[in-house]
Amino acid sequence: MIDFNKPTLVGNECEYISHAFDNSHVSGDGEFSKKCHTILEETLGVPRALLTTNCTHALEMTALLLDIQPGDEVIVPSFTFVSTVNAFVLRGARPVFSDIRPDTLNIDENHLESLITPRTRAIVVVHYAGVGCEMDSILAIAARHGIPVVEDNAHGLFGRYKGRYLGTFGSLATQSFHETKNMSCGEGGAILINDPALVDRAEIIREKGTNRSRFFRGMVDKYTWVDAGSSYLLSDILAAVLYAQLEKRDEIQSKRQHVWEYYDAQLRDWTVAHGIQAPSVPEYCQQSYHMYYLLLPDLETRSALIKYLKQRQIISVFHYLPLHLSDMGRKYGYSEGACPVTERVSDQLVRLPFHNSLSDADQDQVVAALKSFMQSRA
Numbered sequence: 001m002i003d004f005n006k007p008t009l010v011g012n013e014c015e016y017i018s019h020a021f022d023n024s025h026v027s028g029d030g031e032f033s034k035k036c037h038t039i040l041e042e043t044l045g046v047p048r049a050l051l052t053t054n055c056t057h058a059l060e061m062t063a064l065l066l067d068i069q070p071g072d073e074v075i076v077p078s079f080t081f082v083s084t085v086n087a088f089v090l091r092g093a094r095p096v097f098s099d100i101r102p103d104t105l106n107i108d109e110n111h112l113e114s115l116i117t118p119r120t121r122a123i124v125v126v127h128y129a130g131v132g133c134e135m136d137s138i139l140a141i142a143a144r145h146g147i148p149v150v151e152d153n154a155h156g157l158f159g160r161y162k163g164r165y166l167g168t169f170g171s172l173a174t175q176s177f178h179e180t181k182n183m184s185c186g187e188g189g190a191i192l193i194n195d196p197a198l199v200d201r202a203e204i205i206r207e208k209g210t211n212r213s214r215f216f217r218g219m220v221d222k223y224t225w226v227d228a229g230s231s232y233l234l235s236d237i238l239a240a241v242l243y244a245q246l247e248k249r250d251e252i253q254s255k256r257q258h259v260w261e262y263y264d265a266q267l268r269d270w271t272v273a274h275g276i277q278a279p280s281v282p283e284y285c286q287q288s289y290h291m292y293y294l295l296l297p298d299l300e301t302r303s304a305l306i307k308y309l310k311q312r313q314i315i316s317v318f319h320y321l322p323l324h325l326s327d328m329g330r331k332y333g334y335s336e337g338a339c340p341v342t343e344r345v346s347d348q349l350v351r352l353p354f355h356n357s358l359s360d361a362d363q364d365q366v367v368a369a370l371k372s373f374m375q376s377r378a
């Protein structure tokens with residue numbers, strides 16, 4: 001069986017878990033959480049990084065930090081994971097769905113200006129597959145209208161756009177350490193705070209609305225309830241696992257680069273000959289090697305391929321269903337044709353097995369099965 005994803009131990013995960021117990025500190029913000037914060041802050045060069053229970057909660061924190069209110073509008077791609085938009089809908093915001101670019105499948109910056117209204121309070125971008133969105137244009141449009149940008153960077157940790165790390169462009173950015181992501185602790189996330197004016201409040205919101213973080217740093221002599229908040233801290237047991245993975249980030253990223261390039265070397269010319277679209281990575285984007293996907297000619301071909309691979313013990317998956325055509329999307333008045341590229345890509349896209357312990361031999365099998373499938377239909 002060739003799994004689509006497989007969580008992999010890469011280093012000192014188990015040792016660090018027992019170390020967290022030796023510390024007698026397994027709740028949030030212990031030794032390993034602090035080590036993860038430091039790695040993220042120093043490597044990415046962000047003013048503050050805070051681990052969260054998951055990326056969904058980090059996104060919810062961004063909505064709280066931006067004071068999203070009922071009736072506010074938030075521009076989001078329709079082609080994304082549901083949490084990207086739910087975080088804002090929970091505050092009463094109305095999602096304004098943008099279509100994506102047909103090449104990178106990132107939010108189409110050419111549509112942004114036409115989606116902005118006096119009620120727009122945030123532009124949320126997703127660096128799909130860890131390939132950077134067109135940040136120069138997006139930041140220029142956002143600045144012209146005074147609208148903050150949030151990066152859902154769940155796919156893109158350590159990817160870059162024009163040399164600069166993804167997650168460092170928006171006022172706020174979010175990361176995921178779910179088991180399907182490049183580096184993982186099962187369930188986990190982080191919020192990156194690039195706007196220094198939001199750092200104090202981020203710490204407060206994450207600590208149940210208290211100034212506990214300042215208290216622990218000795219900046220106040222007692223801590224108290226100062227704002228609305230919730231509990232978004234990651235257990236130090238999970239932070240221990242994450243730290244072991246972050247320590248090995250170069251190893252993980254080069255392994256994933258190998259997996260991506262091995263697929264690409266064997267498939268790129270073949271895709272061209274068969275009317276299949278392979279991933280598009282602009283030369284100024286250093287991707288994070290999160291996934292390898294193909295866009296097949298149509299839905300029928302994709303369904304048949306997934307079935308064909310499954311019969312050969314190879315698990316491939318598709319995503320995302322267009323959010324604007326979901327039950328919730330329709331409640332906001334959306335219908336077919338609103339985001340045509342999203343609608344087409346959602347039918348065509350298949351993700352190939354991709355994880356940190358995938359072998360060349362496994363990939364050879366996947367490639368052979370893909371080729372024999374297309375041959376069988378010629």
Ligand SMILES: *Cc1c(COP(=O)(O)O)cnc(C)c1O
Nearest residue numbers: 054055056081083154176178189
């Ligand atoms: C995985 C993912 C999330 C959610 O991450 P969790 O850590 O599972 O909450 C959000 N957005 C995108 C684009 C994702 O891929």
